[in-house]
Amino acid sequence: MMPSGQIQQRKSLFNKLVDITGLSVGLATFLIGLFVAYDVIARSVFLMTNSWTTEVTMYMMGYITFVGAAFALKEGSHVSVDLLVQRVSPRACRCLLLVVDILLLVLFAVLARLSFDFFMEAWESGEVSDTLLSVKLWIPYFFFFIGMVWLLLVLLFLMRQQQLSLKNKEGAHD
Structure with missing residues (x-):
């Protein structure tokens, strides 16, 4: 098992990489405006x-959509409907969210x-494009692939963080 310091260092590095992704998406958005x-x-x-300009901005929109999805997931910026989640017990809620995460893993894969x-x-x-x-x-297909892999990795990371958080809460109650 890894020491706590190494885990925190890897977590910090991963978060920085995702944040850099978010900055690159912000830069692409700014460039589209220009x-x-x-x-x-x-x-x-x-x-x-x-x-x-139309062609370049079209490819940049693809970059923003696919590569930016991982940053949005990490930040909790994706649209969610929590009507059902609010009406069930905390345990059922955790189970429901786990099922959703597993389905998302399959979809992203x-x-x-x-x-x-x-x-x-x-x-x-x-x-080549007919333009x-x-x-x-x-080139654009590569970024779509990278975006999907990145989204998959961020989801796995968040699921692992959630699992560790639950273990820590259970350990605190013992």
């Missing part, structure tokens, strides 16, 4: 069209596998 503002000004003032398959197919075929930039599609 690109859209640039595009609006270029079209309105200079009568220029910039088709690249399936999505990670599917996104990996998309990534590999695009990598092997050399497929002005001709982006190699393995």
